[in-house]
Amino acid sequence: MIDLRSDTCSRPTDAMRKAIASAVVGDDVYSDDPTVKELEREVADLLGKEDAVYMVTGTMTNQVGIRAHTEPGDAVLFDQNAHVYILEGGAPSAFSGVLPRLLPGVRGVFSADDVTAALGVAHRFFPSTIPAPVKLLCLENTHNIGGGKVWPLAELEAVCAVARTRGLALHLDGARLWHASAATGIPEREYAKHFDSVSVCFSKGLGAPVGSALAGSRDFIARARRFKQQIGGGFRQAGIIAAGALHGLRNHRERLQEDHEHAKLLANGIAGLPGISLDVSSVETNIVRFGVTSLSASNFVEKLYEKGLYVLPSGTDGVRAIPYLNITRKQVHEAIDIISAVAEANAGSSGDPRPSPASTGANRAAGY
Ligand SMILES: Cc1ncc(COP(=O)(O)O)c(C=O)c1O
Structure with a gap:
């Protein structure tokens, strides 16, 4: 089975397993796990922040x-397809009690x-106590539902400048910030410097089994550590897994370009297959999203699965x-062959009723 569902499906390399096996550990809750501390220091330095805190998932670091x-009752600006808003179990409302206010991003990029x-605009005729105060803007780079879209730096700077002028805090969901840097050559810290907090993941492109980090100022991270503990995130001898994260950080950032090439390949x-809708220029990093027009996405991925290719449906017509x-280059070629076989076998098919008419695969708001 060629498993292209997610970069989270990666398995540790032998070298990473060795690093994990020989990790020096302490107790993270007592702040004395040396490997966790080393990881937190390296991440903070890489992102140009004072401090960082290691946690189990990107969902946890974002939330x-x-x-x-924020405080409960505050409002937060999210892109309408942001992972933090759509794909983190409703946590902004359940855990922080905040009101999501949505921005009309195109592939995650808003202006x-x-x-x-x-x-909006303040006016003395209109009591400022009426709307929920907007305290935070969240931005995602690269953007998952947006198909691995990299935020253009100039647009990111313009958005952050407006938010700053209006007194908002800024959070970056940088689960795949490494990929943005690999694609553009712009160092992670150049993106990170516009934000008060940055979340990064080791368990995706970097290939570690577990973990993410949240970076920011010393005071902010001290406050974040309290909430990490509050949701049961104190994880004792976490150096065991932090060693895998450190190994990924030190050894796997340079190879991300290979994943980008595989995605392009x-x-x-x-792209030219019957019933497949895909603009190749939209593939900027490691995520490939395409539309299917001859079958529903659910049916299409089932047929791929029968032939040995595991991918995810996304909305009604996206894959x-x-x-x-x-994932090797050879497996990418095999994946192309499997998709070709299914697309060609079902070319012109119209016997698969779907909730929405055939489209370009853009209806992916509910997808992964
Ligand atoms: C952009 C983005 N942010 C956050 C996450 C959440 O990470 P985790 O699965 O570790 O909770 C993901 C997961 O795929 C993601 O794609």
Whole structure:
């Protein structure tokens, strides 16, 4: 089975397993796990922040970040397809008690004008106590539902500048910030410097089994540590897994370009097939999203699965595939062959009733 469901499906390399096996550990809750501390220091330095805190998942680092920036009843600006808003179990409402206010991003990218419009204008005739105060803006780079879209730096700077002027805190969901840097050559810290907090993941492109980090100022991270503990995130001899994260951070950032090439190869190999809708230029990093027009996405991925290719449906007519470090070039070619076989066998098929008419695969708001 060629598993392209997610880069989270990566397995540790032998070298990573060795690093894990020989990790020096302490008790993270007592702040004396040396490997966790080493990881937190390296991440903070890499991102140009004072401190960082290691946690189990990207969901936890994002949501602890949101909680630490806000109080219940505050409003937060999210892109309408943000992972933190759509794919983290409703945590902004359940854990932080905040009101999501949505921005009309295109593949995750919204404009400074969108932010200004969402914030509205203050006027002495209108009591400022009526709307929920907007305290935080969240941005995702690269953007998952947006198909691995990299935020153009100039637009990111413009958005952050407006948010700053209006007194908002800024959080970056950088689960795949490494990929943005690998694609553009812009160092992670150049993106990170515009944000008060940055969440990064080791368990995706970097191939570690577990973990994410939240970076920010010393005071902010001290507050975040409290919420990490509050949701049961104190994980004792976490150095065992932090060693895998450290290994990924030190050894696997440089190879991400290979995943990007594999994603492009896959996209080029399937773009012209019947019943497949895919703009190859939209594949900027490791995520390939395409539309299917001859079958529903659910049916299409079932047929791929029968032939040995495991990918995810996304919404009614979208499919997602993500190469990562255990996926070889040969497997990408095999994946192309399987998709070709299914697409050609079902070319012109109209016997698969779907809730929405055939489209370009853009209806992916509910997808992964
Ligand atoms: C952009 C983005 N942010 C956050 C997460 C959450 O990470 P985790 O699965 O570790 O909770 C993901 C997971 O895929 C993601 O794609």
